[in-house]
Amino acid sequence: MSMNVYTQADWNAVIPLFVVGVTALVVLFADLLAKHGAKRYVSLIIGIAGLVVAGALCARGYGHDYDAFGGGFVLGGFAVVFEEIIVVSAIFSLVLYSAIGSEDRMSGAVALMLWSTAGAMLMAGAANLMTIFLGLELLSLALYCLCGLAIRPTSRESALKYLILSSTASGFMLYGMALLFGAGGSVALASLTVPAMAHNPLFWLGSGLFLIGIAFKLSLVPFHLWAPDVYEGAPLPVTAFMSVVTKAGTLAVFARFAYGALPAGTAHALLLPIWILAGISMVAGNLGMLAQTDMKRLLAYSGIAQIGYIVAALAGGTSLGMRYAIYYLAAYMFMNLGAFAVVALGSSDNEEGSRIASFHGLGRRRPVLAAAMTFFLLALAGFPPTAGFLGKILILSTNVGAGYAWLAGLLILGTAISLYAYFKIIRLMYDRDESQRVRDVRPAAPLAWVSLAICVIGVLVMTFYPLTPSNVLPLVK
Amino acid sequence: MTLVLILLPIAAGFALFALPKGDRTIGKIAGCVVAAITFFIPIFARGGGDFTARWLSRPFTAAFHFNAGGISYWIALLLALCTFCAILAANVPRLRTFIALVLILEGTMLGVFTARDLLAFALFWDLMLIPVFFTLVGWGQHRETAWRYIIYNFAGGLTLLLATAAFGVIYGSTDVIGQPAHQLAGSWMPWIFAGFAFAFLVKTPVFPLHTWMPATYGDSPSPMAAVVSAVQSKAGLYGFIVIALPFLRGAMHASQWLFIVLGLISLLYGAFVALVQTDAKRIVAYSSLSHLGLILLAIFSFNAVALEGALVYIVAHGLFSAALFLILGYVEQREETRSLVRLGGLGRANPRLAGAFTIAALAALGLPGLAGFVGEIVILAGVFKGGYVWPALVALVPIVIAAAYMLRLLQGAINGPEVVDLPERRDLTWVEGLALAPLLAALVVLGTNPHAVLSTLAVISK
Numbered sequence: 001m002s003m004n005v006y007t008q009a010d011w012n013a014v015i016p017l018f019v020v021g022v023t024a025l026v027v028l029f030a031d032l033l034a035k036h037g038a039k040r041y042v043s044l045i046i047g048i049a050g051l052v053v054a055g056a057l058c059a060r061g062y063g064h065d066y067d068a069f070g071g072g073f074v075l076g077g078f079a080v081v082f083e084e085i086i087v088v089s090a091i092f093s094l095v096l097y098s099a100i101g102s103e104d105r106m107s108g109a110v111a112l113m114l115w116s117t118a119g120a121m122l123m124a125g126a127a128n129l130m131t132i133f134l135g136l137e138l139l140s141l142a143l144y145c146l147c148g149l150a151i152r153p154t155s156r157e158s159a160l161k162y163l164i165l166s167s168t169a170s171g172f173m174l175y176g177m178a179l180l181f182g183a184g185g186s187v188a189l190a191s192l193t194v195p196a197m198a199h200n201p202l203f204w205l206g207s208g209l210f211l212i213g214i215a216f217k218l219s220l221v222p223f224h225l226w227a228p229d230v231y232e233g234a235p236l237p238v239t240a241f242m243s244v245v246t247k248a249g250t251l252a253v254f255a256r257f258a259y260g261a262l263p264a265g266t267a268h269a270l271l272l273p274i275w276i277l278a279g280i281s282m283v284a285g286n287l288g289m290l291a292q293t294d295m296k297r298l299l300a301y302s303g304i305a306q307i308g309y310i311v312a313a314l315a316g317g318t319s320l321g322m323r324y325a326i327y328y329l330a331a332y333m334f335m336n337l338g339a340f341a342v343v344a345l346g347s348s349d350n351e352e353g354s355r356i357a358s359f360h361g362l363g364r365r366r367p368v369l370a371a372a373m374t375f376f377l378l379a380l381a382g383f384p385p386t387a388g389f390l391g392k393i394l395i396l397s398t399n400v401g402a403g404y405a406w407l408a409g410l411l412i413l414g415t416a417i418s419l420y421a422y423f424k425i426i427r428l429m430y431d432r433d434e435s436q437r438v439r440d441v442r443p444a445a446p447l448a449w450v451s452l453a454i455c456v457i458g459v460l461v462m463t464f465y466p467l468t469p470s471n472v473l474p475l476v477k
Numbered sequence: 478m479t480l481v482l483i484l485l486p487i488a489a490g491f492a493l494f495a496l497p498k499g500d501r502t503i504g505k506i507a508g509c510v511v512a513a514i515t516f517f518i519p520i521f522a523r524g525g526g527d528f529t530a531r532w533l534s535r536p537f538t539a540a541f542h543f544n545a546g547g548i549s550y551w552i553a554l555l556l557a558l559c560t561f562c563a564i565l566a567a568n569v570p571r572l573r574t575f576i577a578l579v580l581i582l583e584g585t586m587l588g589v590f591t592a593r594d595l596l597a598f599a600l601f602w603d604l605m606l607i608p609v610f611f612t613l614v615g616w617g618q619h620r621e622t623a624w625r626y627i628i629y630n631f632a633g634g635l636t637l638l639l640a641t642a643a644f645g646v647i648y649g650s651t652d653v654i655g656q657p658a659h660q661l662a663g664s665w666m667p668w669i670f671a672g673f674a675f676a677f678l679v680k681t682p683v684f685p686l687h688t689w690m691p692a693t694y695g696d697s698p699s700p701m702a703a704v705v706s707a708v709q710s711k712a713g714l715y716g717f718i719v720i721a722l723p724f725l726r727g728a729m730h731a732s733q734w735l736f737i738v739l740g741l742i743s744l745l746y747g748a749f750v751a752l753v754q755t756d757a758k759r760i761v762a763y764s765s766l767s768h769l770g771l772i773l774l775a776i777f778s779f780n781a782v783a784l785e786g787a788l789v790y791i792v793a794h795g796l797f798s799a800a801l802f803l804i805l806g807y808v809e810q811r812e813e814t815r816s817l818v819r820l821g822g823l824g825r826a827n828p829r830l831a832g833a834f835t836i837a838a839l840a841a842l843g844l845p846g847l848a849g850f851v852g853e854i855v856i857l858a859g860v861f862k863g864g865y866v867w868p869a870l871v872a873l874v875p876i877v878i879a880a881a882y883m884l885r886l887l888q889g890a891i892n893g894p895e896v897v898d899l900p901e902r903r904d905l906t907w908v909e910g911l912a913l914a915p916l917l918a919a920l921v922v923l924g925t926n927p928h929a930v931l932s933t934l935a936v937i938s939k
Binding site for chain 1: 532536537541601607610611614615623624627631632635639641643645646
């Protein structure tokens with residue numbers, strides 16, 4: 001097939017991805033020319049500039065549905081919203097890296113994060129099996145390296161663990177894709193919607209394997225065990241990045257598959273296990289938080305539960321459910337990155353302050369930081385007046401309306417459990433017992449404070465102006 | 478103006494954090510001024526008018542809709558009055574932070590009691606837990622108390638949230654409080670009611686969900702205990718009246734006897750436990766359990782007279798329990814104990830304290846002429862008139878016991894021989910007296926002239 005089959009419009013659809021990818025190269029070259037001491041900021045500024053341009057270019061696509069590359073990349077409201085969430089998370093993560101990462105590795109980290117971002121953005125629009133896998137691998141390969149960037153043994157352990165387990169999951173997914181291709185004779189997701197598929201065993205087997213891969217990448221229980229270990233070992237900004245970007249990209253793929261690629265009548269039977277896993281994740285993820293002594297592990301378990309809520313919103317396949325899943329994902333992005341920003345700001349140069357014990361008495365030592373942490377924890381727990389509160393009520397109402405009241409019940413149960421874990425930290429921060437002295441740390445990093453403030457504002461504004469994107473369906477043509 | 482009513486105390490509370498930490502005077506004055514303003518806003522603005530702003534249009538319509546008319550008017554006044562007195566009476570370490578928390582609590586509770594939208598109601602319902610939690614963390618004596626408080630009440634908040642979501646999906650709107658009654662029907666209705674009822678029962682609290690309550694009241698500084706017992710504990714009963722009665726009456730009828738029995742158990746159990754406690758604060762806490770059981774009984778007898786009595790009693794109980802907690806706070810500050818084993822004969826050296834204590838205790842045991850009596854007698858008459866003879870008769874028993882435990886409290890602390898080794902014997906200062914005077918005056922006014930409240934409420938209870 002010759003290149004000129006594709007029109008200008010096809011290339012326009014993926015230009016933001018190219019911008020992000022090329023920016024990564026520019027960062028690497030600029031690092032060679034920059035003076036020592038300025039490298040950190042050169043990389044950061046170029047990286048952010050590239051992401052902002054990419055974000056702006058993406059935004060043009062909202063409301064302009066277009067099937068680029070014969071269905072390989074479907075531009076439209078859905079892809080755009082996910083791309084924007086990914087871009088914004090990437091910007092926050094870069095800022096966090098510049099605040100606590102080492103200068104030597106800055107340019108490499110920025111470049112890798114940008115490539116990873118490009119992979120996730122590809123997943124946001126991917127509508128055939130090839131582009132899905134391409135995006136997933138681009139996202140993951142860069143992340144394997146990023147996990148190993150910190151100078152400590154657990155970081156290498158984290159990278160290796162992620163490499164092995166994630167590759168296994170990719171293997172499942174790839175095998176599933178092969179079977180789906182065998183069943184439909186085409187890589188396009190749209191080809192799966194023909195009624196004959198419902199009776200094709202290859203389709204069922206392939207979909208099952210595909211969904212196992214998805215569940216792993218989303219870290220749904222029981223495919224979640226990698227997440228706490230990997231999160232703990234990886235550098236903090238990378239953990240923050242993974243906790244949102246990987247999930248956003250995978251969720252986009254899952255939503256596209258669940259909403260657009262299934263033959264009529266199969267959705268309930270095929271996806272019921274995923275809804276059950278989501279329900280289990282809400283409870284088990286929150287239970288897992290209770291025993292943690294490390295903040296990053298705690299946030300990993302918290303993320304497992306939160307992704308459970310988000311996936312649950314999709315149960316029933318309603319268009320409102322999709323909108324609320326996106327709403328909650330955006331809210332989760334702000335609350336979660338905000339919490340990570342607090343951990344980063346409470347860290348010292350060579351040691352990340354992610355042990356929960358280091359939060360003891362934070363309310364006395366760093367009142368503003370403690371107040372911000374309290375706010376984000378309340379948001380994650382679903383307390384008002386935060387987007388976490390409103391997001392939960394939207395998901396509850398979708399579940400009740402779509403006939404999945406049991407999921408709503410599990411959400412309530414999980415939230416009740418999570419309360420103890422989140423409040424334990426709040427309690428610790430405002431503890432009056434002064435016998436436990438904690439070494440105080442670290443000068444202020446102005447940009448990290450700015451991103452913290454943006455997260456607070458984001459969580460608040462989303463509560464009072466709950467905009468949800470209306471232009472997200474259909475997903476496959 | 479209603480929005481100002483809610484936001485002013487919250488904003489003022491946060492603004493107080495900007496004051497220097499050690500400051501005790503400016504914070505107190507500012508707190509009192511803000512509380513006084515929130516008292517006069519509803520009076521001068523005749524309820525404060527209606528505020529509404531759209532919030533959600535899908536999956537159901539919801540609005541930030543607030544109105545301080547009807548029942549809300551009286552509860553808002555009660556709340557502002559109690560907050561004013563509590564701030565004036567407060568004398569705790571880290572006073573500035575404490576007053577900030579009391580003000581934030583006032584604002585969030587004003588949100589609960591003026592919300593006209595279920596979702597806004599649920600929002601403030603959860604929000605009002607946070608200042609109390611921080612008070613328990615910062616000033617409580619036991620680590621577990623804060624946990625118990627937050628876990629019980631947040632569990633209630635979650636079922637409230639689920640019920641609100643289901644209500645919204647089925648009814649299409651949550652902007653319903655104060656709207657013309659519309660009875661929901663269908664298989665969902667009992668579940669929705671169960672979600673609301675669990676939250677309301679925990680909050681009130683009602684036996685067997687009350688175990689967080691004595692610890693919370695005992696452990697928090699007296700001014701906070703005063704505000705929480707006087708007003709926050711009414712949120713559940715208020716919810717039954719403005720949400721369950723107009724929209725879920727079918728489910729209420731179906732489960733009527735369960736609630737009547739729970740109300741009676743709370744009444745009796747609270748009274749008997751109060752009879753044997755030695756911690757003065759716990760006596761008042763358990764007496765609260767008993768009194769609020771009576772209000773639950775009144776609501777579930779579906780009788781207009783009983784409901785009017787319930788509304789008067791909500792205000793009356795708020796006044797005397799706030800006064801009692803503040804007085805016990807004074808006693809504890811002076812004598813560094815609140816155990817009846819240790820206390821005794823305070824009346825000799827503290828005539829003003831003794832006088833105030835006596836009025837509040839007599840109001841609590843239902844002496845005619847004071848507000849408590851009016852509420853009790855109207856409730857009992859209403860329950861009796863509604864044909865619930867046995868519940869009315871059973872409810873008489875704890876009223877007799879109330880006299881016993883309140884007099885025991887009074888005897889133990891005020892009368893009797895002086896205990897010589899108690900640390901301090903200073904009588905009430907004028908500021909301390911000023912903090913009690915409005916509550917006691919209101920008890921007398923409401924007791925001798927209940928018509929003022931009743932006439933407003935008669936309109937609502939129909």
